[in-house]
Amino acid sequence: MANPTQTVFILGAGASKECGAPLMGEFLDAAHDLMLLGQTNGADEDFQRVFKWVAALKQTHSMSNLDIQNIESVFSALEMSKILNCFSRINASDKSNSEIDEYEKTVASLRKVIAITLENKTAIKSTNQPNILYLRYAEFSDLIEDLTKKVTPHHVVTIISFNYDLTLDYALIHRGKDKNKISYEYCLEEKNKELLPLLKLHGSLNWFHCEKCKKIITPIPRAETEIDKNGTYYITKIKAHAVCPKCRNTLSNEPIIVPPTWNKNSHYDKISHVWSHSAEKLSMAENIFVIGFSLPETDSFFKYLYGLGTVGSSHFKRFWVFNPDETVKQKFQSILGPLADKRFRFFPTRFSKATSEILINFKRN
Ligand SMILES: [Zn+2]
Incomplete structure (x- = not known):
């Protein structure tokens, strides 16, 4: 069997926009x-x-x-x-x-x-108890399953996300009827080889520091449900549990989210594993797919992550960027070296088009 290929998805705010999150x-x-x-x-x-x-x-x-x-x-x-x-x-x-x-x-x-x-x-009010709350990320989870199991060679997938919200985290677990959940890990500590790395570079709404355990606790997001006075069932917000599942300590309602500045503070130490892991995964990547990330001025960090992470890597095949904003094309071209430039493609499309565009390029088993 062919060796698996290494694939990294980089998701920005544009990817969560179709789930309601503001840019x-x-x-x-x-x-x-x-x-x-x-x-x-x-x-x-x-x-x-x-x-x-x-x-x-x-x-x-x-x-x-x-x-x-x-x-x-x-x-x-x-x-x-x-x-x-x-x-x-x-x-x-x-x-x-x-x-x-x-x-x-x-x-x-x-x-x-x-x-x-x-x-x-990102709250969704629904009266008909849908299996799927976030359609775009549900489609994305299907793409991950197809790439990891149903194409040749198989892909080893990593997701790097700049988003704080929990819509993707939720969609990977709650995939709807007859589908298996996709278990992931945030890699705040050493990595378990079996699970999909979901590397949230700027933190996450469900990351809390437990003062008692002296650790970052990452409860699984769940949907809050509500029943109104007519007995109608609603699915509303995605929330993290407020209690540490290990010691039952009540967690603060201040999640670990960090701004994309260059300076250091205590939170950076807590998530430094996430960043080093991202650099390692980028250095191994053959395919990099960037969806809804516009390389904002505030995020000069990404240029270093990419530049240092991909030093010495010569096995690049694709660096594809999906973004409805065409000005993003030039921004990426300016940070890519001549090698990656030959493999660069820009698609002026939304997330909804990206998943099918990617899949047709790989051969089904
Ligand atoms: Zn605890």
């Missing part, structure tokens, strides 16, 4: 709408604290070209303000609190706002 540039507007509608899940104070910071940034905006519509820029600017020791000056914080307290509170609030907004926007 990074639409995020603050979505969060603001939730605040106005009173759908903050009891976190009004957190939403207000975040929008106070955004308003403060807007005032500095006239002197810079910071993209304050983009949640990741806002997150990155917040971190930088701590390093540059200018958080209080920009935020006009209450002087009775220490700068570090106010800063920490704002970071915690931003994480909560991101989590609540994603939970709300």
Whole structure:
């Protein structure tokens, strides 16, 4: 039997968009709408604290070209303000609190706002108890199954994701009737060889630090269900459990999500395995398929990950990018070396077209 081929999928915000998650540039507007509608899940104070910071940034905006519509820029600017020791000056914080307290509170609030907004926007109300909540990721899970089991040679698949939301994590487990779940692992520690690596470079809504276990706990996402007064059944939000399954300690509602800045803080140590594993997988890849990732300015990290991860790799066959935004083509071409350039293809299509386009290129058993 032929040796398996190594395949890496790189998923950006565009991949989760078809499941309801806002793009990074639409995020603050979505969060603001939730605040106005009173759908903050009891976190009004957190939403207000975040929008106070955004308003403060807007005032500095006239002197810079910071993209304050983009949640990741806002997150990155917040971190930088701590390093540059200018958080209080920009935020006009209450002087009775220490700068570090106010800063920490704002970071915690931003994480909560991101989590609540994603939970709300990816919630699906359904009266007919569907098996499949997220059609695009359900199709993607079929593609993974086909590539790993039904084509020759088989593919060894890795998924690298820039998304915090849980729609893919959910869809891999809940695939609908007569389909087996696809078990994955986040590789926060050493890797178990059997499972699909799902490498979330910026963290995830279901990653929490358990103070008792001194470990990152990653509960399996499950759908919250609701029955209204007429007895109608709804599937609403995808949530992580709030309790550590190991020690039963109640976990904080602040997930581990990290902004794509270059500087270090404590969270980077916690997820450094995920990054080194991604670099290793990229170095082995024969096929790289990039879906809905636009190489944002804030994410210069990816250029290094790709550049260093693929040093010395000569077995590249495909570097294909799927994105409806044609300006993305040039951005990728500029980071690819001459070798990868020959294998580069750009498809100006959405996620829904990408899965079938990929599969037709491989021979069925
Ligand atoms: Zn615990």
